[in-house]
Amino acid sequence: MEIYAGFDLGGTYLKYGVIDTQGRVLQDDTVNTPEEVEELFLLLETVWDNIQSLHHSNIKAAGFGFPGIFNAREQRIIQSPNCPQIDGHALVPSLEKFISVPFFLDNEANFAAYGEYKAGAGKGAQSLVLLTIGTGIGTGIILSGQLWQGACGFAGELGHVTVNPTGEKCSCGNRGCLETEVSSQKIVSCYEQYRESKEELAAEEIARRAANGDEAALQTYSQVGSYLGIGLSIIINLLNPEKILLGGGVMESGEWLLPAAFEEAKRRSFTASYNCCLIEQTQLGNKAGFIGAALWARDHLTKPRS
Numbered sequence: 001m002e003i004y005a006g007f008d009l010g011g012t013y014l015k016y017g018v019i020d021t022q023g024r025v026l027q028d029d030t031v032n033t034p035e036e037v038e039e040l041f042l043l044l045e046t047v048w049d050n051i052q053s054l055h056h057s058n059i060k061a062a063g064f065g066f067p068g069i070f071n072a073r074e075q076r077i078i079q080s081p082n083c084p085q086i087d088g089h090a091l092v093p094s095l096e097k098f099i100s101v102p103f104f105l106d107n108e109a110n111f112a113a114y115g116e117y118k119a120g121a122g123k124g125a126q127s128l129v130l131l132t133i134g135t136g137i138g139t140g141i142i143l144s145g146q147l148w149q150g151a152c153g154f155a156g157e158l159g160h161v162t163v164n165p166t167g168e169k170c171s172c173g174n175r176g177c178l179e180t181e182v183s184s185q186k187i188v189s190c191y192e193q194y195r196e197s198k199e200e201l202a203a204e205e206i207a208r209r210a211a212n213g214d215e216a217a218l219q220t221y222s223q224v225g226s227y228l229g230i231g232l233s234i235i236i237n238l239l240n241p242e243k244i245l246l247g248g249g250v251m252e253s254g255e256w257l258l259p260a261a262f263e264e265a266k267r268r269s270f271t272a273s274y275n276c277c278l279i280e281q282t283q284l285g286n287k288a289g290f291i292g293a294a295l296w297a298r299d300h301l302t303k304p305r306s
């Protein structure tokens with residue numbers, strides 16, 4: 001049996017798994033992301049050895065999704081606000097030391113979009129934009145059935161588009177980026193402000209309070225949702241995609257966030273474009289990244305590395 005491995009590195013977790021030719025997940029797991037780059041590659045080597053021995057060396061290709069701005073020409077992450085230990089690191093030589101099958105690298109959000117496009121909520125669509133909203137915002141774009149990587153591979157950084165010029169400072173150096181205004185941390189800090197309290201609560205607790213009619217929690221979701229709506233309207237007016245797929249931990253409180261987001265997006269985009277765009281939740285959840293990486297490896301095995 002031919003199988004393919006996918007890896008999805010995040011600032012907190014490394015998710016990985018293997019799929020068969022049909023895209024069925026045969027095995028997957030999640031481990032913590034080490035803080036040092038040397039430890040990270042040692043971990044990848046250990047994981048690789050384990051899955052190779054479990055699957056009797058049937059792995060034909062692998063995909064590795066890394067967070068941050070990926071330079072496709074140099075096959076490096078040049079800036080990763082959420083995982084700075086890999087900035088500038090020579091990824092290919094480090095992986096070649098222990099991986100003997102063809103492998104492919106890209107930004108993890110691009111692979112997540114590819115996964116949803118091939119095997120999830122985007123199946124059948126010719127154009128879609130994926131937003132994964134958690135501690136940051138990852139974006140991947142499929143246009144005319146192709147992953148849009150941009151001229152140099154840097155496309156899909158909607159998380160760092162300004163939605164509030166006077167907003168909070170972002171780790172990218174800008175201010176008021178979509179990901180500073182729409183994130184789990186922003187829900188927490190916004191709730192503190194509305195409540196005029198220093199008690200730091202988990203985002204899940206704030207969602208529970210919204211469900212119980214807590215006014216400050218409802219105001220929080222209204223504000224954060226409005227900024228998400230600005231982001232959605234930018235996508236809709238710029239690309240007129242068939243679908244926008246929303247995933248990530250923050251979407252667990254989508255029930256509270258989305259009404260304000262939809263209202264704002266509708267107000268700010270062309271009606272015809274808004275009406276023909278389906279905005280849905282993702283289907284593959286936090287597995288989209290590694291599934292997409294593995295599917296990309298499967299689909300590009302016969303092509304030169306891009």
Ligand SMILES: [Zn+2]
Pocket residue numbers: 159160161170171172173174175177
């Ligand atoms: Zn930013």
